[in-house]
Amino acid sequence: MFCVPSTETGAIMNITKGGLVLFSANSNSSCMELSKRIAERLGVEMGKVQVYQEPNRETRVQIQESVRGKDVFIIQTVSKDVNTTIMELLIMVYACKTSCAKSIIGVIPYFPYSKQCKMRKRGSIVSKLLASMMCKAGLTHLITMDLHQKEIQGFFNIPVDNLRASPFLLQYIQEEIPDYRNAVIVAKSPASAKRAQSFAERLRLGIAVIHGEAQDAESDMVDGRHSPPTAKNVAAIHRSLEIPMLIPKEKPPITVVGDVGGRIAIIVDDIIDDVDSFLAAAETLKERGAYKIFVMATHGLLSSDAPRLIEESAIDEVVVTNTIPHEIQKLQCPKIKTVDISMILSEAIRRIHNGESMSYLFRNIGLDD
Amino acid sequence: PNIVLFSGSSHHDLSQRVADRLGLELGKVVTKKFSNQETSVEIGESVRGEDVYIIQSGCGEINDNLMELLIMINACKIASSSRVTAVIPCFPYARQDKKDKKGAVERWSRAPISAKLVANMLSVAGADHIITMDLHASQIQGFFDIPVDNLYAEPAVLQWIKENILEWKNCIIVSPDAGGAKRVTSIADRLNVEFALIHKERKKANEVDRMVLVGDVKDRVAILVDDMADTCGTICHAADKLVSAGATKVYAILTHGIFSGPAISRINNAAFEAVVVTNTIPQEEKMKHCPKIQFIDISMILAEAIRRTHNGESVSYLFSHVPL
Numbered sequence: 297m298f299c300v301p302s303t304e305t306g307a308i309m310n311i312t313k314g315g316l317v318l319f320s321a322n323s324n325s326s327c328m329e330l331s332k333r334i335a336e337r338l339g340v341e342m343g344k345v346q347v348y349q350e351p352n353r354e355t356r357v358q359i360q361e362s363v364r365g366k367d368v369f370i371i372q373t374v375s376k377d378v379n380t381t382i383m384e385l386l387i388m389v390y391a392c393k394t395s396c397a398k399s400i401i402g403v404i405p406y407f408p409y410s411k412q413c414k415m416r417k418r419g420s421i422v423s424k425l426l427a428s429m430m431c432k433a434g435l436t437h438l439i440t441m442d443l444h445q446k447e448i449q450g451f452f453n454i455p456v457d458n459l460r461a462s463p464f465l466l467q468y469i470q471e472e473i474p475d476y477r478n479a480v481i482v483a484k485s486p487a488s489a490k491r492a493q494s495f496a497e498r499l500r501l502g503i504a505v506i507h508g509e510a511q512d513a514e515s516d517m518v519d520g521r522h523s524p525p526t527a528k529n530v531a532a533i534h535r536s537l538e539i540p541m542l543i544p545k546e547k548p549p550i551t552v553v554g555d556v557g558g559r560i561a562i563i564v565d566d567i568i569d570d571v572d573s574f575l576a577a578a579e580t581l582k583e584r585g586a587y588k589i590f591v592m593a594t595h596g597l598l599s600s601d602a603p604r605l606i607e608e609s610a611i612d613e614v615v616v617t618n619t620i621p622h623e624i625q626k627l628q629c630p631k632i633k634t635v636d637i638s639m640i641l642s643e644a645i646r647r648i649h650n651g652e653s654m655s656y657l658f659r660n661i662g663l664d665d
Numbered sequence: 666p667n668i669v670l671f672s673g674s675s676h677h678d679l680s681q682r683v684a685d686r687l688g689l690e691l692g693k694v695v696t697k698k699f700s701n702q703e704t705s706v707e708i709g710e711s712v713r714g715e716d717v718y719i720i721q722s723g724c725g726e727i728n729d730n731l732m733e734l735l736i737m738i739n740a741c742k743i744a745s746s747s748r749v750t751a752v753i754p755c756f757p758y759a760r761q762d763k764k765d766k767k768g769a770v771e772r773w774s775r776a777p778i779s780a781k782l783v784a785n786m787l788s789v790a791g792a793d794h795i796i797t798m799d800l801h802a803s804q805i806q807g808f809f810d811i812p813v814d815n816l817y818a819e820p821a822v823l824q825w826i827k828e829n830i831l832e833w834k835n836c837i838i839v840s841p842d843a844g845g846a847k848r849v850t851s852i853a854d855r856l857n858v859e860f861a862l863i864h865k866e867r868k869k870a871n872e873v874d875r876m877v878l879v880g881d882v883k884d885r886v887a888i889l890v891d892d893m894a895d896t897c898g899t900i901c902h903a904a905d906k907l908v909s910a911g912a913t914k915v916y917a918i919l920t921h922g923i924f925s926g927p928a929i930s931r932i933n934n935a936a937f938e939a940v941v942v943t944n945t946i947p948q949e950e951k952m953k954h955c956p957k958i959q960f961i962d963i964s965m966i967l968a969e970a971i972r973r974t975h976n977g978e979s980v981s982y983l984f985s986h987v988p989l
Contacts, residue, residue, distance in 0.1 A: 424807035447804030486846035493843035
């Protein structure tokens with residue numbers, strides 16, 4: 297898809313600029329699959345580093361080759377133990393910073409905590425906290441993929457390149473789903489309608505939107521009804537307010553807006569983790585007459601017993617990319633298929649190292665994607 | 666500390682309404698421009714140790730108003746006020762919240778995140794707290810390192826629908842693009858009605874976008890809902906689409922009515938029953954030229970947020986209710 301010069305002939309690293317070092321900050325060897333593929337494509341060796349947990353569960357990083365004056369790329373895929381993953385990355389970044397690396401570029405295909413990117417009531421915006429921590433540790437550039445919300449780029453004070461997996465997923469649809477012309481792209485909630493539309497536009501298909509799953513966003517207990525609060529006696533500026541009774545929000549029945557009868561339904565989303573909502577969507581789509589159901593997502597977290605639930609469900613195939621390792625889940629559920637995206641990450645690394653433009657990697661990507 | 670309320674020059678009417686509601690006088694401030702167009706601000710009363718609120722909306726001469734706000738914040742800060750809160754009903758540059766934008770020729774991904782820049786500027790000027798309304802993307806809250814209260818116009822919008830559209834139980838809420846689907850479903854759920862959405866489809870390359878309506882609007886009152894309307898091209902096309910799909914009446918409800926360029930003439934020519942906006946941006950002038958524009962007053966939401974913030978009370982009640 298991208299015309300990447302093959303390693304033998306072309307992709308020669310610009311050694312005069314101080315060179316490049318590629319590290320994986322994972323202590324978990326199953327997470328290193330993607331880094332190995334990237335290194336292979338770039339034709340470089342992985343940098344020598346030891347990342348391990350000490351007996352007291354603290355993470356220790358030992359970098360065993362010089363990084364002074366070099367472009368350091370740290371590839372970190374998120375393992376089951378997400379907080380350890382973050383600590384490993386931060387410690388590694390800081391280690392490189394204090395060892396005088398010229399620039400430290402994080403390659404984090406799946407940005408953890410990206411769903412906690414808005415303030416709900418008095419909750420924390422964890423994505424922002426994480427972004428601040430990474431900047432503080434010494435990261436100078438971040439390469440990531442399909443951020444849950446593109447606005448997360450603004451949480452950082454460093455450049456962020458948000459690559460897209462959609463060209464690979466679209467290619468899969470066109471090559472592996474024989475009757476994809478008879479498909480309809482489905483958003484399993486109104487929040488992912490935008491993404492569905494961007495897929496539908498490029499495949500020239502219709503869309504449908506499902507609505508009505510249990511939404512927890514509004515169910516928090518409403519407080520502050522009494523102003524001033526009844527307990528404390530704070531002098532109010534304004535006369536105290538009489539508050540009308542709160543009418544509880546009715547949970548709407550599941551509705552599908554758009555026609556799926558007699559069609560292949562392709563549910564698209566960015567993350568597939570907890571599969572309950574996908575299963576409910578699949579059930580509804582089957583009832584409405586969809587004869588095949590595919591799920592496409594960039595990040596396949598597939599935690600807890602997701603593989604088993606998918607195996608038993610009406611979903612025919614779940615297609616995810618290898619931003620997150622999911623070998624174990626695949627063994628449990630042959631319905632899970634993987635699309636390799638190491639090519640775009642390695643190309644991004646090559647271009648950043650050589651100071652070339654990245655816009656080629658964003659061609660054919662809609663504004664809504 | 667006492668509360669001191671200042672108004673920038675962008676939207677004096679709204680500030681006055683907020684002040685009236687709180688039973689306060691607006692603080693004395695003179696904003697003017699030097700002959701070289703530099704903004705000058707003189708705070709006309711003591712703010713030492715006080716809790717200062719500055720109301721300034723991002724509208725009209727955006728850059729002048731932003732600069733004026735920054736200077737006012739800084740003036741109050743260095744005059745030893747205990748806390749400075751910027752009340753920005755319509756946050757400027759909120760649409761420039763991500764790196765990729767559609768350019769004139771091609772899509773490009775080196776657009777500035779100007780909303781983040783504005784956030785940094787406000788913090789650097791000395792703002793301790795921001796109160797705003799219906800941010801274009803709520804993630805903008807995360808662009809700040811200071812507390813941001815993002816108020817919703819939704820409760821006021823729901824109230825308006827119930828009071829002004831007789832047939833609201835038989836209405837359908839429509840999003841003019843796929844991105845607004847979530848906002849629309851929230852309103853549809855609260856009214857217990859259905860929703861539809863319009864998405865753009867390109868059947869062939871090099872062909873103009875075609876609008877496709879997903880959902881059934883036949884013989885119903887269609888209410889288009891979005892967070893802002895600028896040139897109104899999309900919502901006017903959407904209105905035509907809804908009428909041709911059999912909607913009996915078409916309303917549009919938008920939080921921020923910017924209405925620049927050809928917006929007014931487009932609305933006049935479109936099939937709207939009414940275009941309803943809130944007064945986060947002054948609307949009097951536009952209402953003279955376009956009788957279809959109506960506004961919902963949201964000053965009481967801002968006033969109540971200011972009062973509660975000053976008293977250290979919870980603000981979350983305002984996310985789902987209109988204060989009386």
